[in-house]
Amino acid sequence: MNWLNSLLFTIKEGLKIGSPEWKQSVMASLEIMWKGVLAIFIVIAVVIVVVILLNKIVKFFADKRKQADGEDE
């Protein structure tokens, strides 16, 4: 198991795991993750609501126009 400990130590030292810079980088990545996921779902929710409203509004005016055309006839 000495070789395994040695390998883990080399990886840890090579990646500077635990160093202040490494911690800062990982924390910044976590921040990107939660902010990004939250933001994308907010944008998508807004777009979905807008698309549904758009469909309804366009359909409303289209039906109104058909009705008016029907009455004219």
Place this chain on the structure above:
Amino acid sequence: MFDFLFETFEKMNSGSTQWWQYVIMWIIGGVLIFLAIKKDMEPALLLPMGFGAILVNIPGANVLTQGEEVGIIEWLNHYLIGASEALPILLFIGIGAMIDFGPLLSNPKMFILGGAAQFGIFLTILLASVLGFNLSDAASIGIIGAADGPTSIVVAGALGSNYIGAITVVAYSYMALVPIIQPAVIKCITSKKERLIRMEYKPASVGKVTKILFPIVVSLVSGLFAPKSLALVGFLMFGNLLREYGVLENLSQTAQTTLANLITLILGITISFFMQASSFATLETLIIMALGVFAFVFDTVAGVMVAKLMNLFSKKKINPMVGAAGISAFPMSARVIQKMGLKEDPENHLLMHAIGANVSGQIASAIVGGLIIGIVLG
């Protein structure tokens, strides 16, 4: 003649780059050309990239700046990518003109799958940071998960990543590997019963006015919530508006064909600037290749899992495979899902649902790219 060869060999060993790194790049260039011609993998891009990779790795060649003589590939990079990432953003006009958002507009909840399938990007950013890449490079590597070449180039360029060449090659190569990566992942995380879920396609009629207003509205919403995404989303939507407006049919066709092909050709050879041996033939490139696979795999996993989650709240079940089509590799991913669906049940046509998810992924990936630029640059 032999003096000239010795001189060339000396040049290959001068500076920080070793002769074997140049040779590796010639081989990589050859492999990209082979994949483009023989395997038909993204030929419009991999062919010029492969050829360019060979050109930029010939020591002393005047495609790169030598003394006061400005090399053409370096010039193209400086003005067409270095300045505002112009080429990939202009390419989005052509891509937008190719997309029909009708299937998405008739079933807006597919947007959720497009968003979900970008989750692999964020996981990859985290993993890249853990592996020691700085934040800009980690974010640029993560965007490979957007499965969108122009978005990858724009983000990596805006963040000043040192690995833009590797990121671009990986992003475009892996897009062509979607038919191999996705089915394997989907089969691991779905049951036969789930893959057999039938989805009926009854398109709600989407009026022309809606299709015209949609690109304008999406640009507004994205611009307000994620201003840094507006270059990508705005140009994508502009291309789509050209298509949907109907009057500018010639312009729409030009955007979809001539413009897109021309830009792709020049983009490929320009990107080869970043494939110089000193920056490409490194251990980090191999790690980026592995992270790219990770990103694609977890995009697929996230899309499928969110589809399963939506089924808990929905009477009309979604075939979870459609979630995987939320990845932005358009239209490849949609075709993969259609093929998988037909294989399980020859009467289960999932294409239109998958296209809805796929095109929403196109929008979502551009928005995520802008979000990442905004968050990293502050």
